[in-house]
Amino acid sequence: MTSPLYGQMMELPLLASSLLSHASRHFGDNEIVSRRIEGDIHRYTYRDCEKRAKQLAQALTALGVEQGERIGTLAWNGYRHLECYYGIAGMGAVCHTINPRLFPDQVAFIIDHADDSYVFFDMTFGPLVEIIAPQCPNVKGWIALGDAACIGEHLSNMSVPVLSYESLIGEHDGAYDWPMLDERQASFLCYTSGTTGNPKGALYSHRSTVLHAYGAALPDAMGASSSDAILPVVPMFHVNAWGIPHAAPLVGAKLVFPGKDLDGRSLYELMETEGVTYSAGVPTVWMSLLTYMKQQNVRFSTLTRTVIGGSACPPAMLRIFEEEYGVQVIHAWGMTEMSPLGTLSRLSFRQKQRSPEEQRHSLEKQGHAIFGVDMKVVGDDGRELPWDGTSFGDLYVRGPWVIDRYFRRHESPLVDGWFPTGDVATIDPDGFMQITDRSKDVIKSGGEWISSIDLENIAVSHPQVAEAACIACLHPKWTERPLIVAVLKPAATVTREELLAHFEGKVAKWWIPDDVVFAQELPHTATGKLQKVRLREQYRDYVLPSATENSV
Known part of the structure; x- marks a missing residue:
């Protein structure tokens, strides 16, 4: 019997660090702009970002952090948080982004369950750290994302010992080579919001992270490009900001981080000042932005499209964006367990030939699966239901960035290799999925x-x-x-x-x-x-x- 013939290609692992290295090498002068907690605007380049991420990797190594250790973050969208993303995962540890909006006991539970050895935090979360630190005995150190002077000014009353991020990385030169890890090693850890019982962890791999970035950047997905200036309003502690911190360097797009100020005025001014062409967030933040713009009678000069997900985009909001402001709305759906992207409402050539009313009806749905995600709806008898747009059942998904099991849980939730999402949905003949109900009353x-x-x-x-x-x-x-x-x-x-x-x-x-x-x-x-x-x-x-x- 003849053995299979294998391709003769280079064996290079898919690593999160390669995304930043690519941006640094090929789009090194493209900007990363951040509104800082300190109140000013910080700007530097992808080349600067990689050097500082490597300094962080050196600092973690000096602290004794080993591959596979979990390192937590409690931070807003900003350049230091981005450095944590890549410095932690790049050296082989696991970047564990923590949602500070959860109740303090849940935050402490998540840190303890993940067994985080260090936690990086923005200074605005100093009071939260003060509350949860006594409940997290395994954390070796709390590292504030700032310099020693600023930390001394804002966190001087804390009883918890705090390290300075800038002092920590300032001791190293960034002359560091990213290790060639196994692409199956863990890269990022995100927890669900604890809708029933305690939150559950989704542990992503380097392979799934890079593949998800590729999928997110596809033209019929988020469609990111090096010609874009992207402002992710969705928090970096919310399922890795829907993969934007990975997809943007993959294509070399300019990144604009809003920090903690997510009110309509702050977002609008930052978008206009930095020439933002693309954004992403939940309906709530867009409601605030649209209200501000209506009150001030202002318009966008550069924004052309936005992704709306996290919950269903109200049809009225979609119409306002497109008809009054000329901004394309891309409706998205996903889950923490899916890294998170699953579907996006992008019309095909054939759909664009239909009437405006039919097109809008499709765009109001959660959309078409992107490559890397397969889905089906299943009836009470366990059989797959037809894609007719009316037969609704339990929604199942599978793919290379969908979890196999939850972190530190032996049993797998999969059913015949498919993940049950807990949502009830229909799929129409065009392959557009629509959530009709939730199987759990969250x-x-x-x-x-x-x-x-x-x-x-x-x-x-x-x-x-x-x-x-x-x-x-x-x-x-x-x-x-x-x-x-x-x-x-x-x-x-x-x-x-x-x-x-x-x-x-x-x-x-x-x-x-x-x-x-x-x-x-x-x-x-x-x-x-x-x-x-x-x-x-x-x-x-x-x-x-x-x-x-x-x-x-």
Whole structure:
């Protein structure tokens, strides 16, 4: 029997460090611009970035960090955070981006579960570090992203010992060669938002990171180019900013980082000053930007397209961007477990021949799978459903940047090699997927998940509450906000305000429900489970008190 004939190509591993090295070598003078925590604008080049990332790799090595160790970050979008991305992963450790918007106990749990040996943090998160540090005994050091003088000015009252990032890397010269790692080694670690129980970790590899960057940069995906100036509003702690910090250097695009200031005025001024052509973020931030522009009667001079994901883009927002401002909206869908990109709403040549109304209907869906992702919808009997746009079932995905299992969990969630997303969807004959429901009753507020189960448990912990359900209500700014439907115990006197106050200190402030309504009873199935479908139908037109406060 004749043996297979193998190709005679170079064996070079796909490594995250190669993305930055490529940008440094071939687009070395292209800019990376950041609005800093210090308040000023910082600018340097990809060549500068790689040198400082290598200085960081040297510093970590000097600290005794070994390959495979997890190094955490609590930081906004900025050049130092980008250096952490590449300095940590490039030397063989794992860059673990942590969402600071989670409740402090969850942040501490994530750091402990990941077994982070060091944590880098922006100075605005000093108070958070002060709270969680006693709960993280395995962290060897907390490193503030700033120089010694600035840290001394802003963090002088901290009881937790803090190292200076600039002092740390300043001891090294950047004369460092990125190691040739196994491309299957871990590169980045991102945790889910803990919608049910504790957050779960998705551990990406160098191979999956580079392949995801290639996929994201495709013309029918994000479509990044060296001629673009890209401003990622989506946080770098939110699933690696949807892969933009990897896709941008892959093509050599200019990067513009907004730091902590994500209000409409700050974003607009930065976009105009830096000639931003491309951006990405959740609907909430665009609501603020559009409101500011309408109030100031201003327009974009360079922005041509934006990716909107994290939660469904409201059709009205899509129309405003395209019809009033001439900005193309690319609707996107993905998950932490998918690195995260899965689908984007890019019309094919054939679709563009249809009427404007038909085109818009397609663009309002979550879109077409990009190469590297396969998907299907499955019925209750486990069989794949037809792509007819009406048959809805559980959405399954697979691909080289989809997880096989969660970090530190032996059991795999895969079903016959497919990952169950937890979403319910349809796929039309064009291959466009649309989310129709969620199999888990989580609430997505401003692109961030809120656990309805956790809120229900807190409500029921009140001594005068017999039973409670939490459902999502539509909100013009946050897309969804939680509503508590509560059944009180006999002779109970608790008020709406008192029950809402019961949530304070138990969850992050933005998790606290917007409203409470009291009911005589809740609908249940024959097995005693809450029928949230009926509740959502009952309160479909319910207007939350906060719903009229902020609208475009």
